[in-house]
Structures are given as C-alpha cells and as structure tokens.
Amino acid sequence: MQKLEYPEEIEEEIETEQEELRIESTIYEAESPKNLKTSLLLSVTYSGKHGKALVKLYNPEDGKIYYWYDNTGHKPYFYTDLSEEELRKNPSITLHPGFLGFDIVELYHPILDKKIKLTKIIAKDPLSVGGQKNSLREYLKNKWEANIKYHSSYIFDLGLIPGAPYKIIDGELLRDFKEVKFSEIEELYKYEDPEYLQAVKEWINILNQPIYPIKHVAIDIEVEMESPTLLPSPKKAASKVIAVACVGSDGLKKVFILRRNVDMGTKSPELNGVDIEVVDDEVSLLQKVFSIISSYAIVFTFNGDNFDLPYLYNRAIKLGIPKEKIPIALGKEIALVLPGVHVDLYKFFHNKVIQIYAFARKYDETDLNSIAKALLGVEKKVLKDFINLVPLYELALYCYNDAWITYNLVNFNNKLILNLIIILMRITKLPIEDVTRIGVSNWIKSIVAFKLRSRNELILNKEEIFATKGTLSTTAIIKGKKYQGAKVIDPIPGIHFGVVVVDFASLYPSIIKVWNISYETIDCIHEECKSNKLPGISHWVCKKRRGILSILIGSLRDLRVGFYKVKSKDPNLDQQTRFQYDVIQSSMKVILNAAYGVLGAETSDLYSPAAAESITAIGRYNIDKTIEIAQSLNLEILYGDTDSLFIKQPQKDVLQKFVEMVEKELKIDIDVDKIYKYVVFSQRKKNYFGVTQNGTVDIKGLLGKKKHIPEFVKKTFYNIVEMLKEVNKPEDFVKAKEKIKNLTYEQYKLLKTGRISLSELAIKVTMNKNIEDYSKTTPQHVKAAMQLKYFGVEVKAGQSVAYVKVRTQEGVKPVQLARLDEIDMTKYVEMMKSSLEQLLEPAEIEFESILGSNNLGLFM
DNA sequence: GCGGACTGCTTACCT
DNA sequence: ACAGGTAAGCAGTCCGCG
Numbered sequence: 001m002q003k004l005e006y007p008e009e010i011e012e013e014i015e016t017e018q019e020e021l022r023i024e025s026t027i028y029e030a031e032s033p034k035n036l037k038t039s040l041l042l043s044v045t046y047s048g049k050h051g052k053a054l055v056k057l058y059n060p061e062d063g064k065i066y067y068w069y070d071n072t073g074h075k076p077y078f079y080t081d082l083s084e085e086e087l088r089k090n091p092s093i094t095l096h097p098g099f100l101g102f103d104i105v106e107l108y109h110p111i112l113d114k115k116i117k118l119t120k121i122i123a124k125d126p127l128s129v130g131g132q133k134n135s136l137r138e139y140l141k142n143k144w145e146a147n148i149k150y151h152s153s154y155i156f157d158l159g160l161i162p163g164a165p166y167k168i169i170d171g172e173l174l175r176d177f178k179e180v181k182f183s184e185i186e187e188l189y190k191y192e193d194p195e196y197l198q199a200v201k202e203w204i205n206i207l208n209q210p211i212y213p214i215k216h217v218a219i220d221i222e223v224e225m226e227s228p229t230l231l232p233s234p235k236k237a238a239s240k241v242i243a244v245a246c247v248g249s250d251g252l253k254k255v256f257i258l259r260r261n262v263d264m265g266t267k268s269p270e271l272n273g274v275d276i277e278v279v280d281d282e283v284s285l286l287q288k289v290f291s292i293i294s295s296y297a298i299v300f301t302f303n304g305d306n307f308d309l310p311y312l313y314n315r316a317i318k319l320g321i322p323k324e325k326i327p328i329a330l331g332k333e334i335a336l337v338l339p340g341v342h343v344d345l346y347k348f349f350h351n352k353v354i355q356i357y358a359f360a361r362k363y364d365e366t367d368l369n370s371i372a373k374a375l376l377g378v379e380k381k382v383l384k385d386f387i388n389l390v391p392l393y394e395l396a397l398y399c400y401n402d403a404w405i406t407y408n409l410v411n412f413n414n415k416l417i418l419n420l421i422i423i424l425m426r427i428t429k430l431p432i433e434d435v436t437r438i439g440v441s442n443w444i445k446s447i448v449a450f451k452l453r454s455r456n457e458l459i460l461n462k463e464e465i466f467a468t469k470g471t472l473s474t475t476a477i478i479k480g481k482k483y484q485g486a487k488v489i490d491p492i493p494g495i496h497f498g499v500v501v502v503d504f505a506s507l508y509p510s511i512i513k514v515w516n517i518s519y520e521t522i523d524c525i526h527e528e529c530k531s532n533k534l535p536g537i538s539h540w541v542c543k544k545r546r547g548i549l550s551i552l553i554g555s556l557r558d559l560r561v562g563f564y565k566v567k568s569k570d571p572n573l574d575q576q577t578r579f580q581y582d583v584i585q586s587s588m589k590v591i592l593n594a595a596y597g598v599l600g601a602e603t604s605d606l607y608s609p610a611a612a613e614s615i616t617a618i619g620r621y622n623i624d625k626t627i628e629i630a631q632s633l634n635l636e637i638l639y640g641d642t643d644s645l646f647i648k649q650p651q652k653d654v655l656q657k658f659v660e661m662v663e664k665e666l667k668i669d670i671d672v673d674k675i676y677k678y679v680v681f682s683q684r685k686k687n688y689f690g691v692t693q694n695g696t697v698d699i700k701g702l703l704g705k706k707k708h709i710p711e712f713v714k715k716t717f718y719n720i721v722e723m724l725k726e727v728n729k730p731e732d733f734v735k736a737k738e739k740i741k742n743l744t745y746e747q748y749k750l751l752k753t754g755r756i757s758l759s760e761l762a763i764k765v766t767m768n769k770n771i772e773d774y775s776k777t778t779p780q781h782v783k784a785a786m787q788l789k790y791f792g793v794e795v796k797a798g799q800s801v802a803y804v805k806v807r808t809q810e811g812v813k814p815v816q817l818a819r820l821d822e823i824d825m826t827k828y829v830e831m832m833k834s835s836l837e838q839l840l841e842p843a844e845i846e847f848e849s850i851l852g853s854n855n856l857g858l859f860m
Numbered sequence: 861g862c863g864g865a866c867t868g869c870t871t872a873c874c875t
Numbered sequence: 876a877c878a879g880g881t882a883a884g885c886a887g888t889c890c891g892c893g
Contacts, residue, residue: 353877364872440877478880479868485879486875507875508878597877604877612878642875642880686874686881701873701882708872765871777869777886834883 028294028327028338030056032067036168038176039066040212040422041160042297043341043431044151046126053154055173056341057166058297060212063250065297065340068173074154075100076129078137078146079107079118079458087119092139098128099136107458110520111468113545116458118144126150145459152446155429156453161206162432163425180208188562195546199555204563206426207584211419216298217248218407219289221308222399228386229792234307237314240282242387243395244289245403248296249411255396256285265391276396286316287325294327298432299337302368302406303346305437309335334437341432343421345409348436357590358420364707364766365800372405376412380405414579423587427556440594441604447591448606451548462605465519469608473538474617482600483613486642487620489627491681491688495842496638497730498649499676499690502659504622505561507643508596510668511618513554518547519599519608535621539614549611553595560588561669619643622666629661639681639688646679674698677728680842687838689721697721703835710828712760713835716747720839733843740843744836744850751828754820761823762802762815770797780805784814791817 026049039057042065047054053070080087084102087093103120123129123136130137130146137146145153155162158173167176182201189197222243223232232239245255253274258281267276279285289312293299301308313328313335327338336342348354350366363374372378381401383390390398410417424435428443429450435443449459474484504510511517515534524542532540567573568582598604600612623640630637635658636648647655655672662670676698679690687701699705704717720743723736750756765781771789774782784803785795787810795801802815805827813822833847840847 444877476879481879483879488875488880503875594877597879600878601876616879644875684882703883706872706883768871774870779870779885781871 027324030065030067030339032069033168034171036066036068037061038165038167038212040214041162041164041166042214043433044155044160044162045431045433046150048125051125053151055160055166056339057168058212058214058340060214063215063297066168067339068168070154071171072158074157075122075124076126076150076153077103077120077122078129078148079105079120079144080140081116081118081142082140084119087121090139093121093136096128096134096136096139098124100124108456109458110452110460110548111464111525113525118458144461148449148459151431152429152434152449155431156450159450159454160429161426162429162435163211163422164206164209165212177205177209180205185563189558193546196551196555199551200559203427203555203559207423207564209426211422211580213249213415214297214418215249216300216410216418217246217252217292217296218300218403218410219293219304219308220245220301220399220402220406221289221311222387222395223311224388225386232311234310234314237311237318241285241312241315243399244285245396245399245401246289246292247400247403247407248292249407252292253400254292255400256288257392257396258282258285260392262389263391265393267393268397271393271397271400274396274400276393278392282315283319283321286312286319286321290316290325290327293337294339297340299340299342300406300410301342301344301346302402302409303344304342305333305335305344305347309337309342334433336433343432343436345406345417345436348417348421349409351439353440353590353594357593358586365798368402368405371409376405376408378405378408416583419580419583420587423583424590427587427591440591441598441601441606443591444595444598445605447552448548451552457548460520462607465606465608468525469519469522469610471523472609472613474613482609483616484620485616487623487640488642488685489623489637489640489645491639491646491683491685493681493683495678495680495730495733496646496648497678499638499679500647500650500655501644501673501676502647502655502670503644503673505669505671506557506592507619507622507668508615509553509557509592511615511622512547512595513550513557514667515614515618516541516547516550517611517615517618518549519606519611521545521547521550522608522611522614534614534618537614537617539610539617541614549595549599553592556588557592560585560592564588622668625665626662626670629665630658633658633661638679641686644673682838682841689724689839691725691727695725697725702838704838708763708765709835710761710763710831712747712751712756713828713832715760716744716832717835717839719743720836724839724843737843737845740840741845741850744832744840744845744847748829748832748851751832752825754823758804758815758818758820758823759802761804761828763804764800764802766800767795767797771795773797780812783810784812787817788814 036057036059039059041055042058043056045054047069050069053074055068057066057068059066084104087102093099100122103122105118105120106115107118109116121136128136137143165176167174185200185204189200221241224239224242225232226239240258242258242260243255247253255274255276257276257278259278279288309328310330313326313330316326317323329336329338346366349371355361355363359375363371369380372380381398383398421432421436425432428435428446430443430446452459472483476482476484521542523539526542526544529543530540532543534541564581564585568578568585570578596612596615598606599608601607619642626645627637630645630647633654635650635654638646638648640646659670675693676690677693679688681688689697689699689702691697699721703709704714720740723739727733727736767781767785771782771785781801781803785801788795803812804815804818805811805824806813806818806822807824808822837847
C-alpha cells in the first residue's frame with residue numbers, strides 16, 4: 001500500500017493561547033439540578049459564559065451528564081511578593097480590565113521553612129491571570145502559582161477528587177463516599193507518624209470508592225481524499241465526510257454512509273447486527289453524528305484531537321451549520337465535546353509510562369493497528385482500493401472496524417482502560433481530559449500541588465527549586481548524562497543451577513520514604529541538618545521536617561506493596577473487588593516507577609538534581625551493603641543490577657537470615673523475586689537467560705529478542721530456547737546439544753540456498769527522527785528510508801523502516817525495492833552467528849563448527 | 861589509497 | 876517531553892604505511 005503524506009498547512013495556525021476552552025453553546029449544555037444522586041466527577045473546566053468553574057458529573061442511574069457551577073465565588077488568582085502598596089502604583093495591574101483585587105496572605109515556604117507574606121492578585125477570569133499577551137502575570141517578575149490552570153486551582157482549593165463519587169444536595173456539591181474501615185490500616189501502620197497515617201487513610205478513602213460503569217461511545221470517521229497520496233487536512237476540511245461509525249456501551253452499532261456515485265458492493269457477514277444508514281446529504285449525516293456525540297458521557301476516539309473531531313467541526317462550519325449547533329470545541333491541540341467529555345486514546349496509549357509500566361511494552365508503535373494487534377490480537381482492515389472508489393458496504397465495514405477496535409480498547413479485560421483512567425484521575429487529581437493527555441511529570445506535579453494547597457503551603461517555581469537543589473556531587477558514567485545512576489555487578493559467566501533472585505520491592509520509592517528525600521528536604525536550609533550526610537555523596541537531608549514526596553510516594557508505595565497487591569490476590573474477596581484492587585496497584589506502579597525520574601528530569605517542574613542523585617547514590621549504597629551481608633554469610637553472588645542480587649544455591653535458613661539482616665540494616669524490604677532452575681550468564685551485563693522452576697524462560701537483553709533482528713534469525717533463536725527449556729540438570733545439555741546443532745545447520749542451509757523470503761530477512765528499525773534530522777551520521781536504516789523517499793514513500797519519526805542488506809555500494813535496500821538475488825549472505829550469516837552464539841556459547845557449541853562440519857560443497 | 865584503532869552516533873535493551 | 880547503565884553495529888576520523 002502506498003504511504004500517505006501529510007498535507008502542508010499553509011495558513012498560519014491561529015494560536016489560541018487560551019488555557020480554558022470557552023464553551024458558549026447553550027444547546028448542548030447539560031442540566032444543573034438542585035439535587036443529584038451519586039455521580040462520578042468526570043471533569044472540571046471553566047465556563048466562559050457563566051464566568052465560573054464548571055464541574056461535569058456523570059450519573060450512572062440515568063446515564064446522563066450533569067453540570068454543577070461554582071457557588072463559592074471562587075476566582076482565579078496568583079501570588080507576588082510585592083506589597084499591596086507597591087502594586088497600587090502599577091496601573092498595568094490595577095487598571096487591568098480583569099483585575100479584581102488584592103489579598104494579603106501568609107503561606108508556608110517549604111524551602112525557607114517559614115511562613116512568608118505574599119500578595120494574592122485576584123482576577124475576574126482565567127485569561128486575565130495568564131494565557132494572553134497582556135495577562136496580569138506578564139506584568140510581574142516575582143510570581144507564584146501563576147501557571148496553574150484554573151480548573152486545577154479550583155480542584156485543589158475545593159479538595160475535589162476527580163473520578164470519585166459526588167452528590168448535589170440543595171445546590172451544594174458534596175462527597176458521596178462509602179464509608180471505609182481503617183482498623184486494619186491503623187494496625188498495619190501503627191508505627192508511622194500521624195501525618196503519614198493520615199496520607200495513607202486518604203488514599204484508601206478515595207481509591208476504595210466504587211467505580212460505576214460509564215456510558216460511552218467510540219467514533220471513527222472516513223473522509224474522501226483529494227489525491228491518493230495526500231492525507232486530508234482537518235483544518236481545511238475540503239473533502240466530504242463519507243462514513244462515520246459509532247459503537248456504544250449501550251449496544252449501539254451504527255454506521256452512517258454518505259450516498260455517492262459509488263457501488264453499494266456486497267455486505268459482509270461481519271456487518272450483521274450493525275445498523276447501516278445511507279444518508280443522502282452530508283449536512284444531515286453530520287447532524288445525526290452530532291446527536292450521538294452529545295448523547296454519551298464519554299466519546300472515545302483514536303487521534304480524534306488531531307483529526308476526527310476538528311474535521312467534523314470544520315466541515316460542519318464549511319457546510320453552514322452554525323457553530324452553536326456543533327457539540328465540539330476546538331483548542332490548540334485538543335478537541336472537546338459537549339456536554340460530556342472526549343478521550344483521545346492515541347494520546348493515552350502514547351504516554352510512555354502507560355506503554356512501559358501499564359502494558360509492559362507490549363506495543364512499541366502507537367498506531368491503532370500496532371496497539372490493536374498487541375492488546376486485542378486483531379488487526380485493522382485494509383482497503384483494497386483508493387478510498388474514494390471503495391464500494392459503500394466495504395467502506396462501512398472498514399470504518400465500523402476501526403470504531404469497534406477503539407471501543408474494544410476501552411472495554412477489553414473487564415473495562416481495564418476505563419478503570420485505569422478513573423483510578424489515575426483519583427490519584428492525580430486531574431480531570432479525565434488532562435489525565436489522558438499529559439505526561440507523568442505533570443501527574444506528579446498535580447499530586448504534589450493538591451497536597452501543598454491542602455496544607456497551606458506555597459507551590460514553588462521550578463527556578464526556585466533548582467537554585468538550591470541544583471548542585472551535583474557525582475559524575476555520570478555515560479557521557480552527556482548529569483549524574484551517576486545505578487550499579488550493575490559483573491556477572492560470573494557460566495551455567496548456574498539453583499539460583500535465587502532477591503530484590504528490593506520498589507527500591508527508589510522506598511529510599512524516598514525511608515531517607516526522607518524530597519525537593520525541599522534535600523540540602524535543606526538548617527545548619528543543624530548539614531551533618532546529616534547521605535552515604536557516598538556530599539548532600540544532606542533534613543532531620544526536622546518530613547518531605548512531601550517522602551509522605552506521598554512513601555504512602556503510595558507502602559499501600560501498593562502491603563495492601564493492594566496482597567488484596568488483589570485475596571481469595572476471600574469477590575472477583576470485582578480483587579479486580580479493582582489490581583487496577584489500583586497497577587496505577588500506583590505507574591506513578592511510583594516514574595517518581596524518581598521526575599526529580600531528575602530537566603523538563604519537570606520538580607527538577608531537583610540533588611534529590612535525584614541522592615536516590616541513586618543510596619541505591620548503590622544499599623546494594624553494596626547487601627553484598628557485604630551476603631559475603632559475611634558466605635552466600636555466592638552471581639550477578640546484580642540496581643535492586644537485585646542473584647544468589648547461587650543458598651541454604652534456606654541462611655537466606656532467611658540474610659533477608660532479616662538486610663532489612664534490619666537498611667530498613668527496606670527485600671524479597672525473593674524468583675527461583676531459577678538454572679541461569680546462564682556470559683561476561684556481559686544486562687544479558688542472560690534463565691529457566692524458572694515452572695519451566696518458563698526469561699530472556700534478558702540477548703540479541704535474539706531485539707525487535708530489529710530479522711524474523712528468520714529470531715525463529716531459530718526461539719527454537720533453540722525451546723530446546724533449552726527441557727534442560728533440568730547439567731547432563732541434559734549434552735542431549736540438547738545435538739538437536740540445537742542440527743536445527744542451526746538446517747537454518748543456515750536454508751539461508752545459503754536462498755530459501756528465506758525477503759520479509760523474513762527484513763531488519764526493522766525505528767526512525768526516532770525524521771530523515772532530515774540525521775545530521776551527524778547516516779545510519780543504515782536512514783539510508784534505506786532515503787531510498788524509499790526517492791520512490792515517494794516517506795518514513796516519519798516514530799515509524800519503522802524495513803530493509804535488507806544487499807551487495808550494492810550502499811549496502812542496504814528497503815525490502816519493497818530489493819530482490820532476493822542481491823542479498824548479502826555473509827552479513828546474514830554474521831547476524832545469525834552473533835544472535836545464536838549467545839545461546840550456543842554456554843552449551844559449548846561453536847557456531848563455526850556447525851557450518852564447517854557438514855557438506856561443505858553445497859554452497860559454492 | 862587502504863585498513864586498523866579509535867571515537868561518536870544510533871537503537872534497543874535492563875533496572 | 877521520568878532517569879542512568881549496557882551492548883551492538885555502523886559511520887566517520889585519524890594515522891601510518893617505503
């Protein structure tokens with residue numbers, strides 16, 4: 001299939017610097033009742049029309065969205081250190097049309113460790129605080145909390161928990177929480193300080209609330225194309241919308257097709273049960289779609305922010321539909337719907353931490369097809385012809401299938417995604433639109449800011465944190481990195497039977513808790529804390545005050561490990577509860593795993609290099625101490641990486657003693673993670689394989705598992721792995737050896753005689769940049785991409801190039817352009833060798849000997 | 861003019 | 876737009892070489 005190009009955007013983008021989308025339409029406004037029963041808080045936004053914060057609630061009883069407008073008189077604001085008197089002299093402030101007034105406040109400054117006096121500047125609307133050239137914040141140098149979005153500020157000040165149940169009584173918005181019993185928790189954490197216990201209780205209180213099913217719909221649209229290679233531009237919306245599919249949680253299965261001068265074609269049985277409506281004119285088609293969009297609480301799309309919804313909106317405008325009759329509001333890079341909410345699954349799945357920690361890297365490209373293949377085991381349909389010419393029933397099927405996939409991404413595995421989103425909202429205090437669109441550093445920022453506001457503490461500026469926490473005392477091993485990271489212990493090469501792996505359960509979060517690491521406690525201001533040095537570095541940590549991250553991250557860690565993980569496997573609980581607990585513990589995992597990284601990320605608002613390098617330094621200290629203890633008990637350490645140690649054939653009681661000693665010394669839990677029948681190490685770090693007691697094989701870092709290795713090498717690699725599974729004792733290797741040799745030889749023969757197809761020889765490598773951005777060198781995959789571009793197919797950043805090695809000057813060719821007879825065999829034999837050797841070497845098989853031992857004449 | 865030693869770039873992995 | 880550490884393969888450079 002021909003690759004598509006993106007349209008050139010000719011017009012200047014109209015930069016709507018607006019932080020809050022002003023939704024002016026009244027047609028699609030939801031009711032705002034005086035009383036409302038148990039409803040989930042889905043979103044908070046600012047209503048320009050009412051000049052108030054707007055809370056969107058979902059009532060599971062009737063499946064409808066309800067609005068609640070602020071009745072507390074809450075206004076946007078920020079702080080400055082200028083006195084009111086000084087400010088009065090500044091007409092840009094006092095005469096600003098959005099200026100409302102001043103207030104003098106006292107707030108606790110976490111780094112100065114004292115209360116400071118600030119002037120609160122109150123504004124009429126969010127845009128007057130920030131977002132425009134002449135917003136109030138632009139006229140002041142020293143300012144705090146001026147970049148917080150108004151809806152977040154509102155959530156923080158009212159202590160709202162997005163994703164949690166609320167009710168309205170006599171116009172008042174109230175928590176509608178089920179009572180949670182804390183006796184068990186109080187027992188579990190009785191040695192912790194009261195502040196910490198309080199944090200634990202608050203987490204449980206919000207996380208254990210029921211999650212109600214939410215009425216939702218998945219939508220996908222198809223658009224006619226101007227040319228076969230140019231993707232339609234949503235901004236221009238020049239071509240017709242020819243199909244729209246909707247799949248709803250209420251059983252809706254609907255496809256609207258625009259009647260055009262194209263064959264109906266034949267209706268596939270896959271469309272049985274799907275209501276296909278052929279609509280005569282585009283305007284009615286759009287109106288019907290709008291009516292569906294506005295009747296569901298959540299609209300899910302895949303890339304709807306950047307394509308489907310702006311296209312529908314702009315097309316509707318173009319066809320003369322008045323904008324107040326369109327239930328869509330467009331922002332800079334976001335599209336919202338009315339009266340409910342829109343979630344763009346592309347953005348959610350694109351989030352790196354979701355990809356890595358929630359889905360364990362099951363998908364590595366974030367297009368719909370890759371994700372569907374990895375998570376649902378299904379693929380997108382392929383159009384057999386240019387979309388403009390495809391028979392209508394076929395188009396209907398294609399469109400329906402995409403909406404169906406989108407719907408199932410939300411609903412597979414017991415609505416996992418929907419549950420995950422709700423739990424993440426509760427943890428991060430972000431509205432559904434934000435939590436599904438922004439990255440983890442902003443999640444954590446929101447968690448922290450919510451807590452700070454509740455404690456009447458100032459939310460510090462990035463620069464302020466960096467000014468005192470920016471010093472580094474270590475040097476990174478890798479050039480270009482800022483500070484030293486984890487320690488990896490050289491493995492002892494060979495085959496080792498009976499290996500026990502112990503590891504620290506979430507090491508870095510534990511360190512943050514136990515050592516009181518936080519951006520404000522590291523290198524704190526107190527003279528008397530300076531002696532409280534951390535091991536191996538020149539930083540010290542506060543003795544007087546518990547750090548906010550120590551509390552937040554520590555409590556999340558403890559609850560995950562000690563409560564939710566345990567409860568998710570508790571057979572005494574019903575399945576639904578266990579499932580919710582499992583969702584909670586995986587949501588926590590996502591956040592915990594990223595917490596340390598956020599401190600070390602320059603782009604993060606909590607960037608605190610001193611804290612980040614202290615965490616890794618303590619990590620190294622921990623592993624060193626643990627090795628010392630192991631040695632004192634005569635345990636043999638085979639390998640270790642960051643937070644784990646591989647111990648050879650430890651005696652049960654010695655291991656027990658070891659665990660006790662480590663926990664006593666370091667105050668951090670260490671557990672047996674797994675037991676291997678045998679593990680095979682080379683001299684390489686991060687590179688081994690092992691067979692566990694139940695026969696599963698772990699392969700770490702070996703070449704054969706890397707995704708760019710050609711399929712045919714991979715197949716052979718995994719066939720050998722299967723053979724190694726059978727090995728239970730040292731003697732078994734001898735038997736496996738013959739089988740492995742034969743297999744390898746057979747594959748080699750196939751390769752040499754040209755019987756491996758081009759696609760199995762393909763090397764697939766991701767382009768992390770666009771072609772023109774490779775300025776320093778031109779790697780092979782880029783060479784291949786350049787050849788493809790010459791043929792009119794452009795590979796963009798994020799996509800992968802498939803190429804083969806050939807005997808030409810360039811050395812490579814994209815698979816599409818290559819012939820089998822020009823393949824450079826020697827390169828493929830080399831690849832086979834390097835990949836397979838990592839398995840053969842330990843079995844004492846020489847790759848070369850396999851090739852040489854048989855029928856030499858065959859290949860010349 | 862060419863090959864080996866070296867450094868640097870790039871990707872994909874591990875924790 | 877969370878971190879650093881490691882392996883592998885290739886690109887590019889420098890140096891020596893009658």
